[in-house]
Amino acid sequence: MRLVLHLNQIHRVFNEGTSDEKIALDNINLTLDKGDFVTVIGSNGAGKSTLMNIISGVLLPDHGQVELAGRDVTYMTEYNRSKMIGRVFQDPMAGTAPSMTIEENLAIAYSRNKRRSLRIGVTKKRRELFQEVLEALNLGLENRLNAKVGLLSGGERQALSLLMATFTEPSILLLDEHTAALDPARAELITN
Numbered sequence: 001m002r003l004v005l006h007l008n009q010i011h012r013v014f015n016e017g018t019s020d021e022k023i024a025l026d027n028i029n030l031t032l033d034k035g036d037f038v039t040v041i042g043s044n045g046a047g048k049s050t051l052m053n054i055i056s057g058v059l060l061p062d063h064g065q066v067e068l069a070g071r072d073v074t075y076m077t078e079y080n081r082s083k084m085i086g087r088v089f090q091d092p093m094a095g096t097a098p099s100m101t102i103e104e105n106l107a108i109a110y111s112r113n114k115r116r117s118l119r120i121g122v123t124k125k126r127r128e129l130f131q132e133v134l135e136a137l138n139l140g141l142e143n144r145l146n147a148k149v150g151l152l153s154g155g156e157r158q159a160l161s162l163l164m165a166t167f168t169e170p171s172i173l174l175l176d177e178h179t180a181a182l183d184p185a186r187a188e189l190i191t192n
């Protein structure tokens, strides 16, 4: 089976050599195959966000390697990795551009792994696609394409950010309590 993610001896210390020193990740190994679904559980400060940040390229490990689809990406920028990794944050304010409209946010997500840069304006066909995927959320957002994302409720925004993270079918989806801002019915809908 094709390996999607391989973490090899990932180690990360914060404030090394000070009284505040914290070993957040101590030689972590993890191998995920296509289709694997893994839940990371740990108490506050256990290192879960640090692990997500190292996989997505926000942080560098002190030593160890991150491999995606057989390629060493340890030093690849977060931007370049984002073509392969979708991420949804616990904080519904993260992961979207609040001053831009729903349509503009979706256009950015859609163009993420395309060669061409974002074109100004959205074609009729593209708008229909956006409306179709928004309808599946059952939040009525398909009728609010020109609404600024910063004005959406926390749950609406979290649902939108999940949609944006999955738009380009990334190899890996990192979900950090991605339903924290959603009501139970909506959380179930989104998860399924």
Ligand SMILES: Nc1ncnc2c1ncn2[C@@H]1O[C@H](COP(=O)(O)OP(=O)(O)OP(=O)(O)O)[C@@H](O)[C@H]1O
Pocket: 014, 015, 022, 024, 042, 043, 044, 045, 046, 047, 048, 049, 050, 051
């Ligand atoms: N930039 C940083 N500078 C210093 N210490 C940090 C930094 N980032 C994380 N830490 C420390 O590393 C440890 C792991 O933090 P991390 O955020 O990964 O935990 P977590 O498991 O995601 O916690 P929570 O469930 O509370 O969100 C914590 O002790 C934290 O204080």
